[in-house]
Amino acid sequence: MCGIVGCILKNNEKAAPVLLDCIKKLEYRGYDSVGIATVSDKINIKKDAGQINKVNLELDLADMPGNYGIAHVRWATHGDPNKANSHPQVDNTGKIAVVHNGIIENYEVIKKELESQGHVFKSDTDTEVIPHLIEKYMDQGMDLEHALIETIGTIHGAYAIAVISLDEPNKILATRKDSPLIVGVGEDQYFVASDSPAILEYTRNIIYPERDEIVILEPEGVTIKDKQGNILEKEIEVIEWTPKMAQKEGYDYFMIKEINEQATAVKNTLTEKENIEKIVEDLDDINRICFVACGTSYHASLTGKYLIESLAGIPVDVILASEFKYSTNTLNEKTLVIFISQSGETADTLKALDIANKTSKTLGIVNVAGSSVTRRANYVIHTQAGPEIGVAATKTYLGQLTAIYMLAGLLAKNNTLMEELDRVPEFIEELLLDTNSIKEMATRYKDNNDFYFIGRGYSYPIALEGALKLKEITYIHAEGYAAGELKHGPLALIDIGVPVVVVLPPGEDHRKTMSNLEEVKSRGARVIAIGASDDAMLISKSDDAFTINPDVTDIISPLVYIIPLQMLAYYIAIERELDPDKPKNLAKCVTVE
Ligand code: F1P
Numbered sequence: 001m002c003g004i005v006g007c008i009l010k011n012n013e014k015a016a017p018v019l020l021d022c023i024k025k026l027e028y029r030g031y032d033s034v035g036i037a038t039v040s041d042k043i044n045i046k047k048d049a050g051q052i053n054k055v056n057l058e059l060d061l062a063d064m065p066g067n068y069g070i071a072h073v074r075w076a077t078h079g080d081p082n083k084a085n086s087h088p089q090v091d092n093t094g095k096i097a098v099v100h101n102g103i104i105e106n107y108e109v110i111k112k113e114l115e116s117q118g119h120v121f122k123s124d125t126d127t128e129v130i131p132h133l134i135e136k137y138m139d140q141g142m143d144l145e146h147a148l149i150e151t152i153g154t155i156h157g158a159y160a161i162a163v164i165s166l167d168e169p170n171k172i173l174a175t176r177k178d179s180p181l182i183v184g185v186g187e188d189q190y191f192v193a194s195d196s197p198a199i200l201e202y203t204r205n206i207i208y209p210e211r212d213e214i215v216i217l218e219p220e221g222v223t224i225k226d227k228q229g230n231i232l233e234k235e236i237e238v239i240e241w242t243p244k245m246a247q248k249e250g251y252d253y254f255m256i257k258e259i260n261e262q263a264t265a266v267k268n269t270l271t272e273k274e275n276i277e278k279i280v281e282d283l284d285d286i287n288r289i290c291f292v293a294c295g296t297s298y299h300a301s302l303t304g305k306y307l308i309e310s311l312a313g314i315p316v317d318v319i320l321a322s323e324f325k326y327s328t329n330t331l332n333e334k335t336l337v338i339f340i341s342q343s344g345e346t347a348d349t350l351k352a353l354d355i356a357n358k359t360s361k362t363l364g365i366v367n368v369a370g371s372s373v374t375r376r377a378n379y380v381i382h383t384q385a386g387p388e389i390g391v392a393a394t395k396t397y398l399g400q401l402t403a404i405y406m407l408a409g410l411l412a413k414n415n416t417l418m419e420e421l422d423r424v425p426e427f428i429e430e431l432l433l434d435t436n437s438i439k440e441m442a443t444r445y446k447d448n449n450d451f452y453f454i455g456r457g458y459s460y461p462i463a464l465e466g467a468l469k470l471k472e473i474t475y476i477h478a479e480g481y482a483a484g485e486l487k488h489g490p491l492a493l494i495d496i497g498v499p500v501v502v503v504l505p506p507g508e509d510h511r512k513t514m515s516n517l518e519e520v521k522s523r524g525a526r527v528i529a530i531g532a533s534d535d536a537m538l539i540s541k542s543d544d545a546f547t548i549n550p551d552v553t554d555i556i557s558p559l560v561y562i563i564p565l566q567m568l569a570y571y572i573a574i575e576r577e578l579d580p581d582k583p584k585n586l587a588k589c590v591t592v593e
Contacts, residue, residue: 001075001591002087002101003029003194004181006162006172007202008068008217010188014038016064022191022198023071024052025246028254028389028581028588029101029194030075033086036061037097038069043166045097047072047086051582067219068172070162072099075587078107079124089128091135092119095166098134100127101194102158102179103592110154130161144168145214148175149227152212158347158591162192172217176209179591180345180372183207183215183222185236190217195368195589196239197246197387204241207234208370237370246387255390255473255580259566260432263425265395266559268384269402270421273410276403279379280410283361286336290327290360291318292352293340294590296393296468300400301340302461303558307404311412322593324352328359335360340404342388342396343589344371351593353377365403367396381407390581391588392472394566397465398428401559417555424559427552431560435567441528441544442571448499451478452520453565454486455503456513462503462558466565473573473580483516496524501568503561504531504538507554517541528568530561 003026007018019036027034034055035047044066046059052073055061072087079085088097104110107126110133115121119132133154137147144165152159158178164171174181174192184191186203192215193199196206209215209224213232216223224232251257289308291301298320305316319327321339331337337356341349344366353376356362364377367385374380383399402421409417445451451470455463464480471478481490483502494500500520504513514537521527521541529542532550539545546564573580 001030001587001589003027003073003198004070004099004101004160004162004192005194005198006070006174006192006217008170008172008190008219010219012067014065015067015069017062018189018202019069019071020056020062021201022193023073025198026194027052027073028391030073030587031582032076032081033074033083034061034072035086035088036064036069036071037088037164038064038066039164039166039169040065043090043094043097043164045088045090047088048083049081049086068164068170070097070099070164070172077103077592078126084123085125087127089123089125089131091131093135096131096134096163098127098131098161098163100130101160101591104129104155104159105157106155129155131163134163134165138165138167144171144173145216148173148214152177160194170219174215174217175212177211178347178350180589181209182370183209183224185222190222192217196241197389200239200241200243200246204239205236206239206370207236208375209234239369241387246389253390253579253581255392255394255570258388258390258395259563259570261386262395262398262563263428263432265383265385265399266402266428267425269399270406271384272381272403273406276381276406276410279363279381280407282379283336285334286361287314287334288336289314289316290331290335290337291316291340292321292324292337292349292356294321294346294348296397296465297340297342297400299461299465299468300397300404301338302464303401303458304338304404304408306458307408308411311408311414311417314411321346321348321352325355328355331356331359333360336363337361338363338365339373339377340365340400341373342367342383342393342400344368344373346590347593348590349373350376365400367399391583391586392469392580397562398559405556405559420553420556423551424556427549427560428563430549431563435564437546438564438567439571441568442575444544445499446572446575449477450493451476451499451501452490452493453478453480453501453503454483454513454516456483456509457507458554458558459503459505459513459561462562462565463501465562466501466503469566469569470572472586473569473583474576474578475584476572483513486516486519491519491523494520494523494525498525499528500525501528501530501565502542504529504535505552505554505557505561506532506535506550514538514541530564
C-alpha cells in the first residue's frame with residue numbers, strides 16, 4: 001500500500017530516470033497517483049493522479065535535473081486520488097519534500113496545531129503534516145536529522161518515510177515504523193525503497209532497518225543511526241531474487257507469467273523440507289495449531305486445517321488476522337500459531353503476530369525474505385515462489401500450499417503424502433500445456449454478473465479461492481460455498497443461466513458433490529466442472545468442463561485444481577479489457593489495518 005523510493009547517485013548522474021524505473025516496479029503497491037521530487041538549485045516536483053504510464057506521458061517524469069530524489073506511488077487512504085493529494089508532499093517553503101507509506105493516526109490534531117501556528121496545508125492527506133513538522137523543528141534550529149527524529153516522536157501510526165531538504169543538499173533521510181523499508185547498497189548509488197523489486201536492477205545488497213532507525217543516504221555511502229545518534233553496524237544481506245525474475249519476460253501481464261511459474265514455485269518450495277523437518281522436531285510438544293492470515297493466504301490456511309487435522313490429528317483453527325485479537329484467550333505455550341503471508345508485511349497479520357508472540361510459539365510462512373513477519377516470528381518457512389508482482393496472489397498461494405503440505409506430512413510422518421507432493425510439479429506442467437478451453441470459456445462467460453463456486457472437503461477452499469480470484473480481477477460478483485451448504489440458502493440464488501463452477505476431483509465424496517451439481521443444473525445453472533479426465537459422468541453432466549490428470553488425488557487436488565480457476569479469472573479479465581495485474585482499489589501489500 002503506497003510505495004516509496006529514494007536514490008542518490010554519484011557523479012552528477014540524473015536521478016529521475018532511475019527513480020521512475022524503480023517506482024514503476026512498485027506500482028503493484030498502489031496506482032492512484034505517482035510523483036517524483038529531485039533536487040537541483042531547487043526542489044523539482046512532478047506528480048499527478050493516475051497510473052504511471054498515463055502520468056508519464058503527460059509530464060515526462062524522467063526529465064528532471066538533480067542526482068538525487070524521492071518517488072512515490074499512492075494507494076489512497078486520506079484524501080481523494082487527485083494531484084494535490086499525490087506525494088511528494090511539501091512544507092510551506094517548498095524546501096522540504098516527503099514521501100510516505102502508512103497512516104498518521106493523529107494527523108488531525110497536529111494539523112490543527114500547525115495551522116494555528118501559520119502553516120498552510122494544501123492537501124487532504126495525513127502525510128502533509130510530516131514536512132510541516134520537519135519545517136517547524138528546523139525553524140527551531142534543528143538539523144534535518146534531529147527534525148526527523150522529533151517528527152517521528154510527534155506522529156503516531158505506521159510510516160516509512162523518505163525526506164529531502166534544500167537546506168541540507170546531497171542527502172536523503174529515511175525511517176520506518178510498521179511499514180516496510182529496505183536500503184539498497186549499490187556501487188556509487190544508494191537507495192531506500194518499500195520493497196526489493198524496486199531496486200533489483202541496481203543492487204541486490206540489502207540492509208533491513210529496524211523501527212525508528214534513521215537511514216542517511218549520501219553520495220559517499222549509507223549511514224544508519226539509532227535515535228540517540230549512535231552509528232549502527234548493520235548486516236548487508238544479498239537477496240537471491242534477480243532482476244529478470246521481476247520482469248514480464250514476454251508475457252502480456254505478470255499474472256499470467258506467475259500462473260505459468262507455479263510448477264517451479266512448488267519445486268523450489270519443496271527444497272524447504274530440511275528446514276521444516278528441524279522446525280517439526282523442535283515443536284514436538286504442541287497440542288494445537290492456529291493459522292492466522294488474510295485473503296488468499298487465509299484460503300491456504302483452510303486447506304491446512306483439513307490436512308493437519310485429518311493426517312496429524314492435531315486440532316487446528318483458522319482465524320482471519322483482523323479478527324485474531326478476539327480469539328486469544330485460549331492460546332498457551334503449547335499452541336503453535338502459524339502466520340501465512342506472501343508479503344510478510346500485512347498490517348493485520350503483524351498485529352496478530354505481536355499478540356501471539358506473548359503466549360505461544362509462532363511460525364511465519366512467507367514469500368518475501370527479510371519482511372517483517374520473517375523478523376518477528378520464532379520460526380520461518382520461506383515459500384520459494386520468487387517475486388510476485390500481480391496483485392492477485394497465484395504462485396505464492398501454491399508456494400504456501402506446498403509449505404503447508406510438507407508441514408502436515410512431516411507432523412503426521414506421512415511419507416505417502418510427501419511422495420505425492422513430489423509429483424505435483426509434473427501435474428501442473430501437464431495442465432499448463434493446454435489451457436485453450438479455459439480461454440474459450442472466458443469468451444462465453446465474460447458478460448455474466450454472478451458466479452458461484454462449490455466444492456466439498458479439500459475442494460471447499462479451492463471454491464473460495466476461485467471465487468476470490470474472479471471478483472478481485474474481473475469485478476464480477478462471485479461466491480464460494482461448501483457444496484453441502486447450497487441447500488441452506490444459496491440455492492435460492494440459482495436461476496436459468498447462472499454459472500456454477502463445481503470443483504470435483506475423484507475421491508470418496510465424489511457422488512455427494514455430483515448430486516449438488518445435479519441440483520443446480522435442474523434449476524437452470526450453467527455448470528462449469530473441474531474434474532478428472534476419466535470422469536465421463538462429470539463431463540457429460542456439465543456445460544463446460546476442464547479436465548485434469550486422474551492421478552491427481554483428492555488430497556493433493558488443491559495444488560492443481562486451483563490453476564484452471566486462476567486462468568478463468570485471468571482470461572475473463574482480459575475479455576473485459578481489464579488490467580489483471582492492477583485490480584481497482586486493491587494493493588499487493590496491505591500495510592493498513
Ligand atoms: C493478503 C492479500 C493477498 C491478495 C492481495 C492483498 O496478503 O489478501 O492474498 O492477493 O495481494 O493481500 P498477504 O498477507 O498474503 O501478503
